[in-house]
Amino acid sequence: MNMSLQFEFPVNLTAENFIVKLSHEVSTRLASRQSSRKTYYDSFDWRLYSNDITCEFNQAKSASSLTLRSIKNGLVIADAELKKVPLFSKAFDPGIIRDTLAPLLEMRALLPVCTLDYEIYHLNIINKDEKTILRLLIEEYSQFNNRVLLQPVRGYDKAEEHIVEILTATLGLTVTDKPVLLTALQVQGRKPKDYSSKLNINLDPDMRADIAGKYIYSHLLKAIKANEQGTIADTDSEFLHDFRVAVRRTRAGLSQIKGILPANSSAYYADFFSWLGQITGPTRDLDVYLLNFERYKSSLPVSIREDLNPLYDFLLGKQQKSQKELAKKLQSPKYLSTLAEWEQFLKEPSYKKPLEQNAKLTIKELADRRIWKIFTRVLEEGEAITDLSPAEALHDLRKSCKKLRYLMEFFQSLYPENQIKCLIKNLKGLQEVLGDFQDYAVQEHNLKLFSEEMMALNIHANTFLAMGVLVQDLDAHRCNARKDFASRFEDFKQEENRSAFTSLFAPAKPHSHRH
Incomplete structure (x- = not known):
């Protein structure tokens, strides 16, 4: 399993409770906890989303970065540290991000679609030798269910399978491939691609x-x-x-x-x-x-x-x-x-x-x-x-x-x-x-x-x-x-x-x- 795995928490499970429950099962160490803000960007007519890409700008105290992900599998296409997001793709530094965005966005501006404030926990799972065998990224949201992202460590596949078993069977988490963006938009009563310049008018032939x-x-x-x-x-x-x-x-x-x-x-x-x-x-x-x-x-x-x-x-x-x-x-x-x-x-x-x-x-x-x-x-x-x-x-x-x-x-x-x-x-x-x-x-x-x-x-x-x-x-x-x-x-x-x-x-x- 070399893909990144995302799980959704059951409704009322907080990040702290989750960490307590998980540490009954395996040895854990909290590496960091910080407040973060994630802003999703796209053009007004959803050119990135239509090409299966989400663009998120993450701002924490220490640093801010832009990440492009594939909607299909959640994998990162490109990321870079950035102070702020340019309006047009041609203003990005040369590199994968610009090469990905420019042909899709063309003359369109990159606009904020929605913003989420959340807590982010970096939790490591360690073995008897104090070595990290798996990293967990926990995202705690106020408006909807929390999530955890597994980041496998090379050579510890067995550990990963074991933890997935604990998360799903013991702690009641569910695997999810639905981008957070969709959930966030739902909360706002919106859905992606809610604007397109294409004409899409469904008429009944017998209509007056x-x-x-x-x-x-x-x-x-x-x-x-x-x-x-x-x-x-x-x-x-x-x-x-x-x-x-x-x-x-x-x-x-x-x-x-x-x-x-x-x-x-x-x-x-x-x-x-x-x-x-x-x-x-x-x-x-x-x-x-x-x-x-x-x-x-x-x-x-x-x-x-x-x-x-x-x-x-x-x-x-x-x-x-x-x-x-x-x-x-x-x-x-x-x-x-x-x-x-x-x-x-x-x-x-x-x-x-x-x-x-x-x-x-x-x-x-x-x-x-x-x-x-x-x-x-x-x-x-x-x-x-x-x-x-x-x-x-x-x-x-x-x-x-x-x-x-x-x-x-x-x-x-x-x-x-x-x-x-x-x-x-x-x-x-x-x-x-x-x-x-x-x-x-x-x-x-x-x-x-x-x-x-x-x-x-x-x-x-x-x-x-x-x-x-x-x-x-x-x-x-x-x-x-x-x-x-x-x-x-x-x-x-x-x-x-x-x-x-x-x-x-x-x-x-x-x-x-x-x-």
């Missing part, structure tokens, strides 16, 4: 369309509210990103799930969410430039890379200013009262006999109709694009693809899972190339505007040279995306994909009688 629509909007409102504070505080760039996605999805719903809500309400809230899209746009664009900055640098010849640095400072200054303005707007009466109205509107019971033409349909009927309609629009718009079409044609197609994607995601629970997932994946492929084309064009355009603003700031000419090279690089990428479009669209409109869409969403054809 207006009721299902409100259900979808309520789900999106939860996401908007969950990301509001992190967006205002600028904790990390993903809060604003998820906030915007929930706003965009809401707008797509209001424009695409037609005829289920009273027209005047629909128009009123469509205006509000459109305003929200506008006020959050500039900050998000600047976030994206900052996130892309290392990539921008590495696309340049080594000799001029560092010349690009003044652009970073310029963008950061702009981002901070834009962020402050956004935070003000998200605390304004207009935002707070309209969002509260929307929440109230979604809670109101639906009329027994709604007036809107689609409200009485089942959500499945409406979903079929809307998805089929937008799918045929995507095919028509795509077919019409040639090598000579203006950029706008690709931008319009991109918007239609987005609408189709949001509809398919809203309603995916109404269709066989593997089929709808596969169709969404094919659509993603087309969206990626359209998105790249758009992003490169916008970045190229904005870099030119930035350089005009920077002219007034006495910035060295070399920086403008480097920015010129960057614009060229973005332009090459844009042309490549444009070239890739044709083949991606070919893939999307091939017979197999079309017939899959047809079988899931197309209206049933009336039978024609042949003479």
Whole structure:
């Protein structure tokens, strides 16, 4: 047995009683006892937990350390002494901890999930020769059952088996593999992964369309509210990103799930969410430039890379200013009262006999109709694009693809899972190339505007040279995306994909009688 073994105490057993009882059975020596505080960390969307890792920061009087553990077997992946926990993985010293965290967390901040104060006892079990044959780590908690962790000593396997027998049979402890984090969250009435940016809406196909629509909007409102504070505080760039996605999805719903809500309400809230899209746009664009900055640098010849640095400072200054303005707007009466109205509107019971033409349909009927309609629009718009079409044609197609994607995601629970997932994946492929084309064009355009603003700031000419090279690089990428479009669209409109869409969403054809 070379794994670390964890046991849970029965309900009312204190650490001191346990030590007394155990010393009737074997010789023990208490090495130390100290108060400690354990804080669990993860990103807001549980990226570590989702990858079976817990991250705990332990603070005792003498020292503090960070430990990454595997949830599966409780084994330590890495640990290091640390005074305090950095907000971002790139701020850790090079080493296993940073190498483990960076690819999982990416741009997300490491935030405290919960904090536990507890007593920690180091107890050694000794043999006749006064040699330590097993170490016990006892954790005494105030809110839930205490625990002990066995730390085997090499060469004394028999002792370990004997002690496990005493702990379970004589003292009534139970083996546990449940991380303390789960128990601690339960006490707070929470559970891990209680926030995810993925849409997971379960609809009943026979649900009335207006009721299902409100259900979808309520789900999106939860996401908007969950990301509001992190967006205002600028904790990390993903809060604003998820906030915007929930706003965009809401707008797509209001424009695409037609005829289920009273027209005047629909128009009123469509205006509000459109305003929200506008006020959050500039900050998000600047976030994206900052996130892309290392990539921008590495696309340049080594000799001029560092010349690009003044652009970073310029963008950061702009981002901070834009962020402050956004935070003000998200605390304004207009935002707070309209969002509260929307929440109230979604809670109101639906009329027994709604007036809107689609409200009485089942959500499945409406979903079929809307998805089929937008799918045929995507095919028509795509077919019409040639090598000579203006950029706008690709931008319009991109918007239609987005609408189709949001509809398919809203309603995916109404269709066989593997089929709808596969169709969404094919659509993603087309969206990626359209998105790249758009992003490169916008970045190229904005870099030119930035350089005009920077002219007034006495910035060295070399920086403008480097920015010129960057614009060229973005332009090459844009042309490549444009070239890739044709083949991606070919893939999307091939017979197999079309017939899959047809079988899931197309209206049933009336039978024609042949003479």
